[in-house]
Amino acid sequence: MRQTFKLLTTISAVLFVTFFLTSCANTNKVTQDFKPDTDFSSYKTFSWHNFSSDVHGNDQIAIQHEIEQQLSQQGFQLVATNADVVLDLTIIKHVASASSTGVGLSVGLPIGRHGSIGLGTSKLLGKDEKFSALIILDITAKASNQVLWRGSADEVPLDYFTLRNQAKLNPILRDLVKQFPPKK
Numbered sequence: 001m002r003q004t005f006k007l008l009t010t011i012s013a014v015l016f017v018t019f020f021l022t023s024c025a026n027t028n029k030v031t032q033d034f035k036p037d038t039d040f041s042s043y044k045t046f047s048w049h050n051f052s053s054d055v056h057g058n059d060q061i062a063i064q065h066e067i068e069q070q071l072s073q074q075g076f077q078l079v080a081t082n083a084d085v086v087l088d089l090t091i092i093k094h095v096a097s098a099s100s101t102g103v104g105l106s107v108g109l110p111i112g113r114h115g116s117i118g119l120g121t122s123k124l125l126g127k128d129e130k131f132s133a134l135i136i137l138d139i140t141a142k143a144s145n146q147v148l149w150r151g152s153a154d155e156v157p158l159d160y161f162t163l164r165n166q167a168k169l170n171p172i173l174r175d176l177v178k179q180f181p182p183k184k
Contacts, residue, residue, distance in 0.1 A: 029056075030152070030154075032151045033149070035183050040182070043076075043084040043141070043181070045078075045085070046071060046139070047081070047083035055161045058162075063169070067137070067173055081142070084138060085148065087139060088137070089137050090138075091136075094131065096131060096155060104122035106121070106161045132155045133156040133160075133161065135153040153173075
């Protein structure tokens with residue numbers, strides 16, 4: 001009996017820790033959009049057109065360098081003039097998706113043999129607005145000035161844009177750029 005109780009307690013603790021850690025996990029939504037009939041094979045060179053950001057303290061050069069590095073690994077070449085495609089990067093600060101955490105307390109007292117009385121209360125924690133960032137990368141054909149591809153990464157924590165946390169932002173940028181050109 002005692003061993004069964006220990007086993008149940010251990011399993012309960014492991015499940016609690018697992019659920020707690022998975023509920024705290026931060027998942028970034030990385031998506032893309034493009035016209036399905038576009039032939040991306042003719043595009044080999046790129047250059048920057050625009051970089052705009054609502055997030056203060058970001059290192060524009062480091063962000064651009066990470067994107068340039070990923071595109072270079074995928075066979076594209078950065079050029080100063082006459083690029084096949086131009087890049088526009090926009091970083092928008094917005095209120096993060098709502099989530100809530102609460103704590104509840106209740107007490108029940110037995111009254112006689114067949115009755116009881118209960119009293120409970122709860123408190124919602126963390127009602128502060130939390131902000132995150134949306135990163136949008138547009139790749140536009142220079143000759144036609146038409147957007148060929150748009151990739152986005154949403155729910156990026158704002159603290160990832162500090163120099164101290166650049167290593168956390170880089171994998172998100174890589175995941176975003178790896179989608180281009182889209183696999184058919």
